[in-house]
Amino acid sequence: MIDWNRIAELREDIGPEDFEEVFELFLDEVHGVIEKLRNCPDASDLESDLHFLKGSAMNLGFANFSEKCYVGERLAADGRSDRIDIAAILDCYDRSLAEFTQDLPKKFAA
Helix, strand or coil: CCCHHHHHHHHHHHCHHHHHHHHHHHHHHHHHHHHHHHHCCCCCCHHHHHHHHHHHHHHHCCHHHHHHHHHHHHHHHCCCHHHCCHHHHHHHHHHHHHHHHHHHHHHCCC
């Protein structure tokens, strides 16, 4: 679900002390779009919303979530927004976030 190698690379590139700030920025940026999808997804914005989420997730190592967003983005681009499983995308985000926050301290203990 989480690409821990990607996270290790990112932590090495920016430094462990700045990694937490990057993660908080990720959460801030993604939160609004996630809440929009939870409460009232707009079919006209789905492609761009999922594209944004896909890229953000990929950068932070949320591999499965990024993949689900990619599939949804392609469906929206093909005019098949009605086939996007938004509940599955949101569930994957929730599970990815839980795994990330639970396992991050174990993976990078000092």
